[in-house]
Amino acid sequence: MRIRPIDLVDVLVYLVVLGVFVQLLPAVLSETFLLSLLTAVLLKVVLELVLWVKKRIVGRIRSGTTRTVRAVNVAALVLVLPGSKLLVLELVALAFGDAVQLGGFLAVTTLIVVLMLARGAMRRLLERSEGANPSPRRSRDPSRSPHRCRVGPPRMRRVDGANTRSRFATLRSPNPHQNP
Numbered sequence: 049m050r051i052r053p054i055d056l057v058d059v060l061v062y063l064v065v066l067g068v069f070v071q072l073l074p075a076v077l078s079e080t081f082l083l084s085l086l087t088a089v090l091l092k093v094v095l096e097l098v099l100w101v102k103k104r105i106v107g108r109i110r111s112g113t114t115r116t117v118r119a120v121n122v123a124a125l126v127l128v129l130p131g132s133k134l135l136v137l138e139l140v141a142l143a144f145g146d147a148v149q150l151g152g153f154l155a156v157t158t159l160i161v162v163l164m165l166a167r168g169a170m171r172r173l174l175e176r177s178e179g180a181n182p183s184p185r186r187s188r189d190p191s192r193s194p195h196r197c198r199v200g201p202p203r204m205r206r207v208d209g210a211n212t213r214s215r216f217a218t219l220r221s222p223n224p225h226q227n228p
Contacts, residue, residue, distance in 0.1 A: 054171065055092065061166050062088035069159055075151030076159070087140060087148050091163065094139060098132040133157050 066084055069076040078084040105125045112118040133156050140148055150156045 054174070057170060057174065058167055059085075059088050059092050061170050062091050062163055065159070065163050065166050066091070069155075069162075073151060073155060075149065075155050077149040079147045083144060083148050087144065087150075090139060090143060091136065094132075094136055095160065095163065098128070098135070101128055102132075133160060136160065 063085055066076075066078065066088055070078050070084065078087060102125065105121050105128065109118050109121040109125070112121060130153075133153055137150060137153070137156055140150055150159060
């Protein structure tokens with residue numbers, strides 16, 4: 049798995065939201081900044097996994113051909129929704145013990161909803177800023193560059209019909225300051 053820049057942005061957003069929850073809710077506790085950062089990374093990994101599972105289940109619901117297949121997948125989705133919150137609580141307890149507490153089921157559900165909303169808002173903000181001011185990227189291949197700058201020897205033209213290189217002359221732009 050490759051770490052993309054948007055993943056780092058997600059972790060920073062999760063860290064900020066987690067810090068706000070630690071400040072505002074007495075049930076949410078993190079003893080140090082490093083533990084908050086590690087919790088944000090754990091939340092990122094777990095929530096990405098849960099989103100992947102949810103997308104697969106929703107895809108199976110949409111592609112289901114019979115009502116039975118759809119009903120089974122809807123039941124699986126109904127189990128995954130609260131199960132993901134319990135998974136987050138258990139993994140945080142397992143990884144950090146009493147040093148990090150995310151509160152109860154309602155606190156963790158609220159935390160996850162706010163994390164997802166903040167993540168979506170930040171991604172929309174970044175998409176908008178990239179669309180308004182696209183960063184110029186340099187192409188290593190000059191033929192793909194929008195400016196098509198030429199690299200290499202000056203262009204040559206034929207003086208007469210001969211096929212030898214000595215029969216070529218270099219094209220040069222006329223310089224008005226140069227005497228002939």
